Amino acid sequence: MSRNRNSNQLLIPQAIEAIDRLKFEVAQELGIAIPxxxxxxNVLTKETGxxxxxxxxxxxxxxxxxLAGQR
Structure with a gap:
């Protein structure tokens, strides 16, 4: 699992795991193999973008x- 290396501070620390899961899910849907x-x-810049x-x-x-559900 990757860790955030930039200076942005997360308000919800559990967001790291959720974003990682979403990243792998989206890559799988797009047919991009994540090591x-x-x-x-080895992943092309075009693919990561x-x-x-x-x-x-x-x-x-x-x-x-x-937001629509809260209205």
Whole structure:
């Protein structure tokens, strides 16, 4: 499991695991093989960007659904 190496501070520490699970789920849906050892050096930049974009879309959808349910 990868760890966040940037300076952003998470408000919810459990978000790391949730984002990692979502990342693997999205990659699997897209047919992109993510290495089991966690080394991403062999994954093309285009593929990681594609995964990131789809994760962002999925997170926005989840947030919109959550907000719609609260109204």
């Amino acid at each position: 089991q050892d966690g080394y991403y050096g 594609y995964i990131g974009g789809n994760i962002t879309r999925r997170l926005v959808q989840i947030a919109e659904q959550s």
